[in-house]
Amino acid sequence: MIKKIYKLLSERQQKRSVAVMFMVLLRALLDFAGVAALIPVLLAILEPDGSREKMLTLCCIILLFVMLKNGLVILLARMQSRFLLDIYRDFSRRMFVNYYRRGLLFLKGTSSLQLGHEVNYVCYTFSLCVLAPVFRIVSDLVLVLLMISALVIWEPIAGLLLCAAFLPLAGGYVGLVRKHLRRYGTEELEARRKQLRTVVEAFRGFAELEVAHAFFTTISFFDQGIESITRNRLRMEICQLFPLFLSEIAIVCGLALLIGAGREDLGLMSSVFAVAAFRLLPAIRSILNNWGTLQNASYTLEIVAEGIADIPQKEMETEFPFTFRQGIELCGVSFAFPDGHILFRDLNLNIKRGECVGIRGTSGSGKSTLFNLMLGFLEPISGEIRIDGKRLTVNNREEWYKVAGYVPQEIFVTEGTLATNIALGQVQVDYKKVMNALEQAQLKEWAEHLPQGLDTPLGEFGSRLSGGQKQRIGIARALYKQAEILFFDEATSALDHRTEQEINHALQELSHQRHELTIVIIAHRESSLAFCDRIFDLDSGNIYTKEK
Structure with a gap:
């Protein structure tokens, strides 16, 4: 999928995407540094004869670092959002122009409501529900790998127990809902198209529908469309709740494994495990939720690819203005x-x-x-x-x-x-x-x-x-x-x-x-x-x- 997305981008957009990916990696490093900065405070608190002044000084330094770090993260996030919206603007305009230039036979043979839906809604969904999740998944994945690697290096047993708790549950979630999410996305797209057509046709055909007493059939179609959209959205919401449940289960399992290992420094290990889990929990949840969003919106990839594909033009020849004298x-x-x-x-x-x-x-x-x-x-x-x-x-x-x-x-x-x-x-x-x-x-x-x-x-x-x-x-x-x-x-x-x-x-x-x-x-x-x-x-x- 990543290759397909990359091929859709122009040469300039591909270069910008590489720069944005570096920003994503920088954000992951900053988030990792924010978590790592808590370790000195934790160690100072666990010292039996720790100085209160030392701990307060550390907290002030870390607070200043976190504020600077978050300011930079906001700046990087804004630049990433600007890139995504530029992609939406460019793809939507290209699709609009391409559809228009395909000529009379194409426009007469295709629903104008469908074309309008694809130019506006599908391009927007592709940008914010396909591209954006890719960047968020990469950022969170890098953060998770950094934290687990650091934990394994510092304390191998705690790091390995954390992997043993999270990886099986994440793999099971991916295998369980992948096909379902794609199907829900495709069904919702079709339902929204029909819903738009039903509403527009009802407003345009008011007089005929009234005279024929046919509005009840229109409202029936409308209700069916609403039901289909609601049903697929509820299914999607349920799938997005699973990462929350699974991550909480993984934390409990990880703590149980840590206790079962019988370490003497259980207090320190539990504290480190808790700090790591504090940031890992939302990161892993974000990965799974964004992956679900990506699968649900994956149908947009083919529509956008077909819509922005440039039609081969015949070789242009030098033309002069027409005269109409004969x-x-x-x-x-x-x-x-x-x-x-x-x-x-x-x-x-x-x-x-x-x-x-x-x-x-x-x-x-x-x-x-x-x-x-x-x-x-x-x-x-x-x-x-x-x-x-x-x-x-x-x-x-x-x-x-x-x-x-x-x-x-x-x-x-x-x-x-x-x-x-x-x-x-x-x-x-x-x-x-x-x-x-x-x-x-x-x-x-x-x-x-x-x-x-x-x-x-x-x-x-x-x-x-x-x-x-x-x-x-x-x-x-x-x-x-x-x-x-x-x-x-x-x-x-x-x-x-x-x-x-x-x-x-x-x-x-x-x-x-x-x-x-x-x-x-x-x-x-x-x-x-x-x-x-x-x-x-x-x-x-x-x-x-x-x-x-």
């Missing part, structure tokens, strides 16, 4: 899903700048997939997509997005203000441009009557907006970035007839006002394609020219 051309484009299902073959289409082109087809014919190809979200298995004669690839698609706008059926709305949603992703919002974009999308009058104007919050997922307002915000967002080509993916299919007509009218006005603007529309309804110059039928591959 048009977009699909040349013999074919596409198939990873399961081998071929959606279409040898597709050819030429869309000239300034045209308004509609795309229609039956459900499942690949209309949205065609848009995803033209936007560069997907790559064709054969053929090419060219913009002004320049081939569109995954590597250069970001340049294409500078001139393209996309309005899907479900508009993405952040939990921010109207202005920040229009200027999506922009650090500085140009309010004049926002208002101009809203005016072109026929939302200016509505925006002016909002309580806080452009700074009015839109609610979670745009909960305060109607369907038509969301679509217009999507249009305004594309216009804000001054896109030269707009893609509408069934943007009006979920709207009522009147709102659909209003949106279509707004698009028609845009087309008249900006003759150079290219519009590509996917729609089921013929009415949504009425103002298009041409209509491409994906089922037949034919193109129909219409009069404006």
